[in-house]
Amino acid sequence: MASNSIDEKGNHGVTTLLRRLAIYLFTAWTTITVNFVLPRLMPGDPIQQLIGKLQGRVTPEMIAAIKAQFGQGLNQSMWTQYVHYLTQLLHGDLGVSITLSSPVSDVLSSQIWWTVGLIGVGAVVSFFIGTALGVFFGWTRGSRADVVIPAATFLQSVPYYFLGTILIMIFAATLHWFPLMGAYDPTLSPEWSWTYIASVLRYGELPLASIVLSSLAGWMLGMRNMMVTTMSEDFVLMAVAKGLSRRRVMWHAARNAVLPSVANLALTIGLLVSGSLLVEQIFNYPGVGNLLVNAVGNEDYPLLQGIFLLITFTVLGANFLADALYYVLDPRTRTAAVH
């Protein structure tokens, strides 16, 4: 179906990709604006209250900085404040964290790699294992292997924080197979040494396993359903009729069935990141999620805003990568430009 490659507005593949990029840029701008508007328009004036609480607890310069960032008592028009806010952002200035007393951008750049490493590896591993399992269970549909469906459905419904806590209880606290919490042996100091890297890997095993376990079932169920649908397509029957081996037929069907999973990748990255913020809370792991919860608890609004921007921009970037991957994988989006 050549018409598949052209969307309802008659756009070709590359144009569609550019449209997606435009939407993400618009979303990024919306996020920035929401960040600007929320603290100014919320009922009860949260910033005013915060400044009241902070009087005498932090330096006057700090209070002046917060006032400047949230436009308190400056008698500037909203528009002037907005332009000022955008200019600051363009220079990478996210303000100063109240509790940590250092620039938000410094705090974030020191912590983000823990999150990116853990969640990134977890997402990739669970996508590949889940999709492979989905191919297998789609192939064996209608057999006894179907019992995995209700089991996977249950696993998918288990809240992440519950799964993580139970894993800690069984494998770390009771069986002592894994270290309890943290990201590395507390007796070591961060450096480029083998002992340190080995310790990071060792401490990462259980958090990683919990991420993979919790998101595995979704990929598996989605892929299985697509396999079931794809296997009744004519081209699969054709492959069987040509006498191809089972494995080749399976590969043939799986390659076509995986496309919606890749398309869904963009949708689920946001969910995955949201859910995985909890991993740091449960395993006492450093990273952005831990910072976020602490920032909320301490009413550290500059840090909170910075984290929200960082997370949203990362998710938008990942979404665009997933869209581009879809463009590469589905030949129909590319051949369209030739016609």
Added chain:
Amino acid sequence: MKSLRIPRSPKVIVGLIILGIFVVLTVIGPWIAPYDPNANTFIPNLTPSWEHWFGTTTLGQDVLSQLLVGCRVTMVVGFIAGLVATLISIAVGLAAGYMGGRTDEGLSLLANVFLAIPGLPLLIVINSYLPAGSQANPLVVGLVIALTGWAWGARVLRAQTMSLRDRDFVEASRIIGEKRWRIMWSEIGPNLLPIIAASLLFTILYAVGVYSTLAFLGLTNVSTWNWGTMMYWAQSNNAALANEWWWLAPPGVAIALVGTSLALINFGIDEFINPRLRAAGLSARQRRRVGLARRPRLGFTPVLRQSTVDPKKVS
């Protein structure tokens, strides 16, 4: 509607039964709770017994009472958020899909923006700016959850509306001169029902999960009992390290069961929409009874429908 096969699949029946039990508990839970969930007068850390079915916490509170009382708040927030979000997505999806043009461009952009912004961080940010009184109010939290959870349903409904818009029966009522809202409501609307139902279940699932997550993180009022706050107190008292499984397991399993029941019902709706999945949902014994081969064959996915021929004679 004799083709309505939904309630017959065993998955759907199990799902409806589990959900039914929790709906009943939502209504009567706080009345049948044996003790006051806040009373900390019991011996701490009791394992399950006849006096305390699910044991007691480190703080000397009865776990079963907390579970029963917490059921109501959790479920009510989930259902309110799910209903409101689904109403928004119906309005946006139908309008965008049917009217097309500028309306569609604008509404689709809005939905895409909400889809791309990660929901939980947005929720945490909005929640943290709310006045303390509103944070404690489950209704307000439910509405904020609805605000972050409608976009997925709107997108699916828009796509389906667009595919229905140019069908003959819709064209016919346009020619008759029916009003626009009437076509949307009584011609297109009924054909969207399975998708609306699936979207409602999905959104309730999302809302229950997200509300419990917020509560687990201690971002709602921690003295209002819901399943998330139970986990919050268990976590902050290191129940996992002390191996107090009876304290951790009930709220987690309860949330998972509600989620499973909604997903099982959703399976039924999926099989209703996509008949090819239907045969795949049969057990080996059922396959034999309706006269299908034991193992499914490639290229042939049988579609089951009411047959006038006795299947026993065919096989």
